[in-house]
Amino acid sequence: MDVWIAGAGMTHIGRRAESLQRLMAAAAHAALADAGVERPDAIVVAAMNPEEFVGDGNFASNVTTHMGFAEVPAIRIETATSSGAAAFYAGVAQVAAGLARRVLVVGGEKMTHLPTPRVSELIGRSIDPYERSYGATMPALAGLITRALMTRHGVGEREIGQVAVKNHANAARNPYAHFREPVTLEQVMASRMVADPLRLLHCCPISDGAAAVLVTAERAPVRVAGIGQGTDTLAVRHRHELTSFRATQMAARAAFAMAGFGPARVDFAELHDAFTPFELIALEDIGLVPPGKAARATLDGETALDGRLPINPSGGLKARGHPLAATGVAQIVECVWQLTGRAEGRQVSGRVALAHSIGGLATNNWVTLLQGA
Amino acid sequence: MIETIPASRCPRCGFVAAPPAPFCPRHAVSMTPTAVAGVGEIVSFTTLHSPPEGFRSPLHIALIALEGGARFVCHGSQTRGVRIGSRVAIEAIDDVYYFSSLSALDRARMFWRRTGRAGDRVNAMTRSVVKRIFRGGSSAASQ
Numbered sequence: 001m002d003v004w005i006a007g008a009g010m011t012h013i014g015r016r017a018e019s020l021q022r023l024m025a026a027a028a029h030a031a032l033a034d035a036g037v038e039r040p041d042a043i044v045v046a047a048m049n050p051e052e053f054v055g056d057g058n059f060a061s062n063v064t065t066h067m068g069f070a071e072v073p074a075i076r077i078e079t080a081t082s083s084g085a086a087a088f089y090a091g092v093a094q095v096a097a098g099l100a101r102r103v104l105v106v107g108g109e110k111m112t113h114l115p116t117p118r119v120s121e122l123i124g125r126s127i128d129p130y131e132r133s134y135g136a137t138m139p140a141l142a143g144l145i146t147r148a149l150m151t152r153h154g155v156g157e158r159e160i161g162q163v164a165v166k167n168h169a170n171a172a173r174n175p176y177a178h179f180r181e182p183v184t185l186e187q188v189m190a191s192r193m194v195a196d197p198l199r200l201l202h203c204c205p206i207s208d209g210a211a212a213v214l215v216t217a218e219r220a221p222v223r224v225a226g227i228g229q230g231t232d233t234l235a236v237r238h239r240h241e242l243t244s245f246r247a248t249q250m251a252a253r254a255a256f257a258m259a260g261f262g263p264a265r266v267d268f269a270e271l272h273d274a275f276t277p278f279e280l281i282a283l284e285d286i287g288l289v290p291p292g293k294a295a296r297a298t299l300d301g302e303t304a305l306d307g308r309l310p311i312n313p314s315g316g317l318k319a320r321g322h323p324l325a326a327t328g329v330a331q332i333v334e335c336v337w338q339l340t341g342r343a344e345g346r347q348v349s350g351r352v353a354l355a356h357s358i359g360g361l362a363t364n365n366w367v368t369l370l371q372g373a
Numbered sequence: 374m375i376e377t378i379p380a381s382r383c384p385r386c387g388f389v390a391a392p393p394a395p396f397c398p399r400h401a402v403s404m405t406p407t408a409v410a411g412v413g414e415i416v417s418f419t420t421l422h423s424p425p426e427g428f429r430s431p432l433h434i435a436l437i438a439l440e441g442g443a444r445f446v447c448h449g450s451q452t453r454g455v456r457i458g459s460r461v462a463i464e465a466i467d468d469v470y471y472f473s474s475l476s477a478l479d480r481a482r483m484f485w486r487r488t489g490r491a492g493d494r495v496n497a498m499t500r501s502v503v504k505r506i507f508r509g510g511s512s513a514a515s516q
Contacts, residue, residue, distance in 0.1 A: 131446050135428040143419030144436050151457045196420040233398040237444040
């Protein structure tokens, strides 16, 4: 059965004073209003770690009660930093299976009220415990991957810096983005070293925010063409490859197989650029550019807003921001707005959009394909 | 001194995990205990300038491909002269593993130590070191 997206909504991403519940309610009510639906048949909630970040458990009931849907069936889905994409999958699956006709998917996270080392430690718990016992954090593992990419695949400082420049430029046009100021390549290359060779401006910020969509069995302007999940070992040391992600490749294969078309049909994409080199890796893993060509394509402006294949028109995790479980849903929201001509100030043209979300250090990834009318 | 690192091997696919794991990450079968010699090549490394609580800055972390087949994560005391592909030895200091560059003296010592604590594995390792020295020598001679 075809599944459609009838409504989309999100909060501004950034440092927010409101509670997590308040943010998620705002996004949920906006998506429902957009769809013209008063009350969904079911709700799928995504929050990566509300127990530690905000101190609340039983979170599906907690947040749906807060938003006025205490009597609507609700579940919570968690796959680390890709929880939003996984929740979208669960919502689509419910509709496709005929278990519900209109499902609200809402993801959110709130972290900026905690000190940065505490937030890093909590996010880092998605890493293999042995690797963590050696001080491995998300930036540390990304640093290992980046050095291998730069040494073995000829990717340079300019290329990984250009991803940040491009995504900040896009976010400057997105009123919902965490960062609204452009950055220069010089600024990126002069920013402080975080996990050598990764610098501060290669990394996404810590953000608060929420996003929601209404998926439905009734025909709507955007159709879910394909969705795929890919997985890999928790420990990075147990993998055969360091500079490509099996989980992304597997998710992309599944999504394209379901859609019945290939990467050549994709007009623009939202990719998981938590660290800028990850955007280059994703471009090749998904097959959007030929192997070894992502860096060149980026330098040549192919992935810019006015390029052949705009990547992260929203600004991506890098500059729109990365409120963990909200991110996977926020990517879908951006794609819906782009496909329906509502991405004011950063509108790209195209009928097929792709969203890619990474869970943990690429242990549980998702690729979603959306098709506009 | 070359460390012997406890590991485990999957009877199905031969995958070696270090430290040992009860099950293969890719097959639901019990792994067989084994050990690997603490020598290998740097796959990648990084330096953290604001490491997590409990670690001193700067913190050097490396991913090593051990000769026994396992990939291993450990610390380094410094990264001067270290490159991807550098040959390193693993040493345990207070139960924490560190890599250090393999000096010419270490290579010579390993060459002569035909039967060490690790038995066959050290022999296998020695053979590979000999091969490497031989290869290095012949290419130097041909220039």
